[in-house]
Amino acid sequence: MVTCMIAIEGLSFSYSDGTRAIEQISLAVAERSSVGIVGANGAGKSTFVNHLNGYYLPQEGSISIGDIKVCKKNLDRIHKVVGLLFQNPDDQLFTARLYDDVAFGPENLGMKRADIARLVEDALRELGLWELRDKAPAHLSQGQKRFASFATVLVMNPEVIIMDEPTADLDPKNRRKLINLVNGLKKTTVTVSHDLDFIWDTCQRVCIMNQGRIVADGAARDILSNRALLEANHLELPLRLQR
Ligand SMILES: Nc1ncnc2c1ncn2[C@@H]1O[C@H](COP(=O)(O)OP(=O)(O)OP(=O)(O)O)[C@@H](O)[C@H]1O
Numbered sequence: 001m002v003t004c005m006i007a008i009e010g011l012s013f014s015y016s017d018g019t020r021a022i023e024q025i026s027l028a029v030a031e032r033s034s035v036g037i038v039g040a041n042g043a044g045k046s047t048f049v050n051h052l053n054g055y056y057l058p059q060e061g062s063i064s065i066g067d068i069k070v071c072k073k074n075l076d077r078i079h080k081v082v083g084l085l086f087q088n089p090d091d092q093l094f095t096a097r098l099y100d101d102v103a104f105g106p107e108n109l110g111m112k113r114a115d116i117a118r119l120v121e122d123a124l125r126e127l128g129l130w131e132l133r134d135k136a137p138a139h140l141s142q143g144q145k146r147f148a149s150f151a152t153v154l155v156m157n158p159e160v161i162i163m164d165e166p167t168a169d170l171d172p173k174n175r176r177k178l179i180n181l182v183n184g185l186k187k188t189t190v191t192v193s194h195d196l197d198f199i200w201d202t203c204q205r206v207c208i209m210n211q212g213r214i215v216a217d218g219a220a221r222d223i224l225s226n227r228a229l230l231e232a233n234h235l236e237l238p239l240r241l242q243r
């Protein structure tokens, strides 16, 4: 039986300046499936996915993660289940030492010191950042910051991982490493990216957003090979299909 991990119904959101950023989004995401969210700049992708761990709370409509409703009183529970990689790593990294940023989440869960040390070391080593553990996150390179943010998510081992532009700033080798890592996760993932080749390599299903709405939803390879649909939404075919 397919279990629904993320259930969104009639979600809409306006910023305080009146910008209507998302409009009537309904979406069901199956457990351990991978969904890509694509769309032009300003389409509402970040606003949408920043709702999935309660960073923004629904103004209209509802979101449930498993059997937990996303609302203020459930935020601690939601944060254990959903890890969010922000589009801007500076929103994710806030201590003076990389190690402390990665340890922050497990410490908040009240884990034992020895367990925290092991988890933090594993996450930093997996992302090739162990040697940089004492560095100030603000002094990391952009790509290093991206992986450091990913380490803060991985260390919590959440069931659901939301990634907003995870390949931005990554060199080709680290981009490939991320593809392999994401494909080995065996979790529910929602990935926002302008890198449609990355979406092709890591997602089973794709939704296109345009002006705050989901305007197409289907199998990744059908959507991503549909030139007319992509162009109608200010997108282009993945590079691998352009030759
Ligand atoms: N803090 C904010 N206050 C007011 N308007 C905002 C704010 N953040 C985003 N917006 C507006 O909401 C709309 C959606 O923005 P959002 O960042 O969700 O787009 P996006 O699809 O993630 O774009 P990009 O591909 O450039 O990251 C845009 O029109 C943007 O100008």
Ligand SMILES: [Mg+2]
Residues within 6 Å of the ligand: 045, 046, 047, 087, 164
């Ligand atoms: Mg964005």
